[in-house]
Amino acid sequence: MNEQSTDLRETVRLRYAAAAVKVTEGGSACCGPQPVGIDENFGSTLYAADEREALPAGAVAASLGCGNPTAVAELREGERVLDLGSGGGIDVLLSARRVGPTGKAYGLDMTEEMLALALANAAKAGATNVEFLKGTIEAVPLPAKTIDVVISNCVINLSTDKSAVFAETFRVLKPGGRIGVSDVVADDDLTSDQRAERGDYVGCIAGALSFSEYRAGLEAAGFTGIEITPTHAVADGMHSAIVRATKPVTSEVPTGTAESADACCGVTACCTETETATDPALSVAEAKSASGCGCQN
Numbered sequence: 001m002n003e004q005s006t007d008l009r010e011t012v013r014l015r016y017a018a019a020a021v022k023v024t025e026g027g028s029a030c031c032g033p034q035p036v037g038i039d040e041n042f043g044s045t046l047y048a049a050d051e052r053e054a055l056p057a058g059a060v061a062a063s064l065g066c067g068n069p070t071a072v073a074e075l076r077e078g079e080r081v082l083d084l085g086s087g088g089g090i091d092v093l094l095s096a097r098r099v100g101p102t103g104k105a106y107g108l109d110m111t112e113e114m115l116a117l118a119l120a121n122a123a124k125a126g127a128t129n130v131e132f133l134k135g136t137i138e139a140v141p142l143p144a145k146t147i148d149v150v151i152s153n154c155v156i157n158l159s160t161d162k163s164a165v166f167a168e169t170f171r172v173l174k175p176g177g178r179i180g181v182s183d184v185v186a187d188d189d190l191t192s193d194q195r196a197e198r199g200d201y202v203g204c205i206a207g208a209l210s211f212s213e214y215r216a217g218l219e220a221a222g223f224t225g226i227e228i229t230p231t232h233a234v235a236d237g238m239h240s241a242i243v244r245a246t247k248p249v250t251s252e253v254p255t256g257t258a259e260s261a262d263a264c265c266g267v268t269a270c271c272t273e274t275e276t277a278t279d280p281a282l283s284v285a286e287a288k289s290a291s292g293c294g295c296q297n
Helices: 003-026 049-053 057-061 090-099 112-125 162-172 192-198 211-221 284-291
Strands: 080-084 104-109 130-134 147-153 173-186 224-235 238-246
Touching: 080 090, 080 162, 090 104, 090 112, 090 130, 090 147, 104 112, 112 130, 147 162, 162 173, 162 211, 173 211, 173 224, 211 224, 211 238
Parallel strands: 080 104, 080 147, 104 130, 147 173
Antiparallel strands: 173 238, 224 238
């Protein structure tokens, strides 16, 4: 990661850490925590009243998204869901209710303060089928082919390496798995400079992909059935959009990846007696360790 990308990531982390602290400190007020200051295009007002009322006030107050991905992901009983950039946990808790006790909802966030807030909200909600993980959306700390649905709410636009996000999303999904994402997307005729004129990076504007860039990124990762549907404007030529796509049931590893079609986690014949490292310079154990393989000896 170059210096500029590192700086942007730290700026994003600080912004959302501060939001979590604001909500947490507001928790002692007589009327509960106050929502983080945002406009009508972002936040908890994009959720139905019955959804907001069913959740802890801290989860609702910390909502900073541009949509409601759980409303479009068509979650089913027993599914395993991953929320990229889970923040205060609103989408994880809603997902947990939809998949029921036989399912599970994971939340992934890089910010300690948001994770602490999310854990507190999960405890208040009495949710037992949730798990929050610390990490980045460019390197998901979960094994390959273990998730049915990936959701995200206005977070992918904040990544400085969106191709890595798409590749990691594809990796963790089971064959036939799907994504249901809310994100900010720009009109194709807007340049990067023009996007930056409409809002800053941490405000979910400057880092947004265009419609064609978003589609190309998902296709390069291996996704099919891609739909990008704008829902409401967030700035001139910038839209909140619902993004849907599917990992094919039988899929080839996209060109440019290190793994062959019969490999996982840098190992061919993964989890069999004949497994070998795809890189001859590494042992099987080294290959698994380097890739964070969830399929261990």
